[in-house]
Amino acid sequence: MALAAPDAGPLTVRRLGPDDAGVYHALRLRGLEEHPEAFTSSAQEEAARPLQWARDRLADAPARPHDFFLGAFRGPQLLGIVGLQGRYRPKERHNATVVGMYVVPEVSGQGVGRALMQSLLERAVALPDLVQLDLTVTEGNEAARVLYARCGFAEWGTLPRAVRIGERYLGKVHMVYALR
Numbered sequence: 001m002a003l004a005a006p007d008a009g010p011l012t013v014r015r016l017g018p019d020d021a022g023v024y025h026a027l028r029l030r031g032l033e034e035h036p037e038a039f040t041s042s043a044q045e046e047a048a049r050p051l052q053w054a055r056d057r058l059a060d061a062p063a064r065p066h067d068f069f070l071g072a073f074r075g076p077q078l079l080g081i082v083g084l085q086g087r088y089r090p091k092e093r094h095n096a097t098v099v100g101m102y103v104v105p106e107v108s109g110q111g112v113g114r115a116l117m118q119s120l121l122e123r124a125v126a127l128p129d130l131v132q133l134d135l136t137v138t139e140g141n142e143a144a145r146v147l148y149a150r151c152g153f154a155e156w157g158t159l160p161r162a163v164r165i166g167e168r169y170l171g172k173v174h175m176v177y178a179l180r
């Protein structure tokens with residue numbers, strides 16, 4: 001992917017919609033391929049999904065009012081993504097999970113991940129039913145762990161052997177953020 005220089009305009013973060021499905025799916029697949037240890041989804045299962053899967057995921061769904069995906073752009077170029085997925089059973093409706101954070105390596109360390117998370121937190125706090133957010137990060141993924149901690153997430157435990165990559169088991173650190 002040819003990327004604009006860092007000075008090619010301001011960074012903007014906006015909600016992605018069905019028309020962004022192509023670039024969203026391509027970036028997500030790139031992230032899964034580059035970082036199999038960071039995500040629970042695998043590139044193989046996701047590559048098999050039709051574009052319509054991404055269109056549905058990015059569409060506004062009245063039954064899933066806490067779900068949204070954000071993209072960070074410089075000009076027309078999508079540089080990073082993150083999503084929020086709600087849980088909708090009555091007793092856990094106040095929780096939602098941050099998913100799929102990925103920033104292309106060409107712009108890593110330039111604040112794109114932080115901008116995505118800050119925008120997600122602003123949108124999440126405006127959703128009146130939500131009380132807290134959770135996420136998991138694979139043990140050893142210090143970049144993500146530091147990013148989340150800097151944004152206010154607190155670690156509360158680790159699930160050992162949460163994912164298996166080939167013959168290797170990896171633990172997942174669980175983090176929580178209080179919205180109110």
Ligand SMILES: CC(C)(COP(=O)(O)OP(=O)(O)OC[C@H]1O[C@@H](n2cnc3c(N)ncnc32)[C@H](O)[C@@H]1OP(=O)(O)O)[C@@H](O)C(=O)NCCC(=O)NCCS
Pocket residue numbers: 031035038039100101102103104107108109110111112113114115136137138141142143144146147148150
């Ligand atoms: C983790 C990731 C999203 C960070 O994105 P980024 O745009 O490079 O992060 P930022 O530049 O916004 O940095 C955010 C904070 O994290 C810290 N950070 C970023 N990379 C770091 C690293 N390699 N080591 C330690 N801290 C790091 C920065 O210092 C910054 O803190 P500060 O603002 O207080 O200085 C990106 O590296 C990535 O996509 N990694 C691969 C996929 C992945 O692991 N996703 C997360 C799945 S849970």
